[in-house]
């Protein structure tokens with residue numbers, strides 16, 4: 019008679035498969051848990067096992083090493099063993115069955131516990147962005163922070179105090195070590211509370227009545243940094259689902275006006291619901307494409323938040339981010355749209371004092387590079403260091419590849435800030451006598467490149483060029499010419515000629531050879547243009563393959579910098595803009611989700627907000643949510 023071996027409980031087997039797939043980069047824990055629910059319906063238990071495994075990864079690896087488990091048990095399945103260790107040490111604290119893997123792990127229980135007691139508590143490894151606390155913003159229009167803290171204490175929560183605002187590292191450590199019943203107050207964002215990961219609030223009455231808003235810390239940075247005072251007139255250009263709109267209303271204490279513009283009909287409905295539940299009276303929701311709006315639509319607007327559609331790479335797990343990175347085409351379309359919308363914020367509203375540009379993306383193409391391109395053609399705004407709004411302890415900024423632009427911009431990073439990935443840049447209107455240091459900087463930055471190119475060109479054309487009788491183009495004149503241009507964003511669409519001419523002029527100034535200027539102008543007209551492509555290829559040369567860069571530049575040139583568009587070009591440009599914004603996905607509310615979940619689980623999740631928990635991609639375009 020054969021003796022049938024005792025089977026490992028399916029829960030552990032499925033959890034081990036998910037853990038391995040996460041490690042192989044096949045998806046996020048959440049996504050894979052939902053995918054595997056047919057194999058095991060207890061989603062909560064699966065999620066708890068796998069996420070604890072990743073939270074405790076450092077400890078588990080050390081336990082395995084110190085106990086020499088892998089050497090002594092070479093036939094054991096590593097992922098299953100890890101899941102069983104999680105259950106034994108941090109889960110149910112017991113293993114229910116008598117299967118071989120369970121018995122093997124159980125045999126090490128005392129050894130593991132002995133090694134565990136040697137671990138310093140601060141050694142908890144915050145692994146690869148998987149540890150994310152639950153952030154809860156107190157809607158200050160409904161409740162004060164103190165009232166919320168007291169309320170939670172009465173419910174049995176313990177406030178874990180952290181007072182040293184200068185020690186960000188220690189603060190993060192403390193968050194990582196929060197006990198199940200502890201919560202903290204954030205040191206950067208007022209009215210933001212921090213709970214252990216996965217703390218559920220969906221049934222909490224204060225969440226249901228809009229007094230508590232489930233909003234990641236990084237997503238609170240843009241409004242905190244825009245900082246409109248009470249009484250302000252504020253424009254939220256890309257508003258749905260409305261996390262930042264309600265934050266803006268709270269920032270101005272419901273005193274003033276917040277215009278919240280959302281182009282997509284379905285998302286607009288969600289926006290309306292969220293604004294309503296927040297109790298804000300100062301918000302005017304507008305269902306329009308903000309690119310069709312101007313100063314008459316928002317009279318006297320002083321502060322603008324530009325939080326456009328983006329890849330959402332900051333919200334994604336590794337895999338989705340990688341997939342998105344491969345989707346170069348979409349990235350290009352999005353950056354074109356982002357440049358357009360930021361540029362309209364900086365050019366259409368004459369009373370605007372401060373503009374914040376934010377994305378939930380970690381790609382410089384959507385961040386520093388958008389800022390760079392917009393700054394280079396704007397002479398009314400300057401970029402200001404975002405750090406001043408979060409204090410010296412902030413540690414993540416833009417890429418040094420962008421020089422001071424990088425330094426001035428701010429990132430939130432999942433592994434380091436325990437938040438979603440986010441980018442913020444702040445612009446302020448120039449005061450008299452001030453200048454935008456980055457205006458036309460590429461002309462200076464790429465002067466060497468241009469000179470080299472020009473030398474090559476001279477070699478080619480010098481023989482046929484008449485030295486005399488051509489018009490002089492002066493640097494200053496070029497500056498004046500640009501300044502006289504309309505402030506409208508259309509400036510840049512007709513601007514390439516000016517930029518190229520200015521480059522030529524800079525060349526001339528540097529050479530001090532006035533007599534050659536006319537000749538150069540002629541050469542400029544006759545010779546192949548110093549194109550946007552030439553310029554950008556120099557910036558990006560370290561970053562991208564030449565081929566990809568060429569594509570990107572062409573898109574940007576088509577959409578923004580080309581000389582007045584021909585009819586054909588115009589229609590193409592419009593198509594691009596439409597496509598870029600059509601990648602929105604439907605959003606449905608928590609109740610709707612519950613109903614849907616009963617029938618079928620969607621793989622997509624709303625990555626930006628927990629309040630609106632799920633998105634369903636539109637039928638034709640299957641892209642990630644616009645967060």
Ligand SMILES: C[S@@+](CC[C@H](N)C(=O)[O-])C[C@H]1O[C@@H](n2cnc3c(N)ncnc32)[C@H](O)[C@@H]1O
Nearest residue numbers: 256257258259260261262281307308325327645
């Ligand atoms: C990143 S989401 C905004 C998130 C929002 N700020 C929040 O905090 O809840 C971008 C939103 O901009 C909207 N959008 C895209 N293009 C737009 C346009 N041209 N005009 C107005 N809204 C637009 C998208 O439909 C999407 O809802």
